[in-house]
Amino acid sequence: MSSGEPTIDRVARTDRLSSDEVAEVLVLARLAGDTDGADPFDEHTLLRLRDPQAPARHLTARATDGTLTGYAHLDTTDPTSGVGVELVVHPGFRRRGTGRALARGVLAAASGPLRAWAHGDHPSAAAIAVDLGFDRARVLWQLRRPLTEAVPPPRLPDGVTLRAFRPGEDDDAWLDLNARAFAEHPEQGRWTTDDLRARLAEPWFDPAGFLLAVESPGGRLLGFHWTKVHERPGSARIGEVYVVGVDPTAHGGGLGRALTTAGLAYLRDRRGLDRVMLYVDESNTAAVSLYERLGFARWCGHVNYHLG
Structure with missing residues (x-):
């Protein structure tokens, strides 16, 4: 040869x-x-x-x-x-x-x-x-923004407070909320107890960065912002809006925006990060619009191809 x-x-x-x-x-x-x-x-x-x-x-x-x-x-x-x-x-x-x-x-x-x-x-x-x-079926955008710029303060709806996730206590309630919030999502809405526990066991998991929006009185979970920090040798640390979800009954009150900005503030002020990323479906125009208003811009795309 x-x-x-x-x-x-x-x-x-x-x-x-x-x-x-x-x-x-x-x-x-x-x-x-x-x-x-x-x-x-x-x-x-x-x-x-x-x-x-x-x-x-x-x-x-x-x-x-x-x-x-x-x-x-x-x-x-x-x-x-x-x-x-x-x-x-x-x-x-x-x-x-x-x-x-x-x-x-x-x-x-x-x-x-x-x-x-x-x-x-x-x-x-x-x-x-x-x-x-194969057919090009779905596009997932990675968006990024610096955290050196101002982050709008979270404005929670009346009667809603934020607290950290409590592993072992909030698992079932969170899974129920996640399933409702992502009922139409091909992956996120199908999470099981094993899926959740696998991530809670990951070295990056930080309960303080897993923010829950709680209704008062009663304590019902209305939404969440789970943050993540990527750290690996030779690369700069970067935060992630890992997943933001809101109960369908709480849509329209600004809770999604408030949860997003609360998580950004946590990543900047508590974790000392200067940049953050997230993933969002191209077809989710409402979410893309929200994130762009909060200063995010497209970084790269991920394409899902289907056959059969």
């Missing part, structure tokens, strides 16, 4: 990765994220990678020397509604057919509809999606 000629790596499929293989995938994901400016896996996939009991299929691509050159994760929790797919290729081994080989492996390994995320809307991902017949 002549030098520089593209090669297709060996692709293998398994239903379980060893701890060493998981570590390899995480290193690969970090390298790709640093190169592309967008991490290749969302939080859901990262949590499942670290959970050996999570139902999934894994495709690995390796060079002849054993180097991990690519990986695809297939979430098979509910294949009838669609197998979730995320795929990454090593930055040093691109343009040699690895991505397409993994994508074809995904088609061979999964039955039923597929839902594949292309984080950062990478052109190579778009090209593969078009060639294999």
Whole structure:
């Protein structure tokens, strides 16, 4: 074979990765994220990678020397509604057919509809999606704003106060509220007790940054703003509006805006951060408008492709 000629790596499929293989995938994901400016896996996939009991299929691509050159994760929790797919290729081994080989492996390994995320809307991902017949179905924007600028003070509706989330006490009430607030959302509204507990156990979890809007008297939960702080070596700290939800019965009173600004103030004043990000569906025009009025601007996009 002549030098520089593209090669297709060996692709293998398994239903379980060893701890060493998981570590390899995480290193690969970090390298790709640093190169592309967008991490290749969302939080859901990262949590499942670290959970050996999570139902999934894994495709690995390796060079002849054993180097991990690519990986695809297939979430098979509910294949009838669609197998979730995320795929990454090593930055040093691109343009040699690895991505397409993994994508074809995904088609061979999964039955039923597929839902594949292309984080950062990478052109190579778009090209593969078009060639294999995927449709561009959904766009998730990442918005950012500095926290060095003024944050509007939260103006809570009458009879509403804020307090911190209490793990073990608020779990069920919060899950009920989350399900109501995101009844039409394809992921957030389906959270289970296990989904919540997995995140409460994460090193980044801070109950003081999980703000609950409580009705007085009675104590009924009306809304929440769960904040998050991203910290990793070599990167600047950044806050996240992780999720903001409001009970449908409390819409129209300004609670969503008040919760958002309260969380921004927490990230700036209590955590000392100078920038913040969030994710919002392009189709959620009301939320996009609110965030833009609060000083957020588009940073990058993530595209969900469907097949079947």
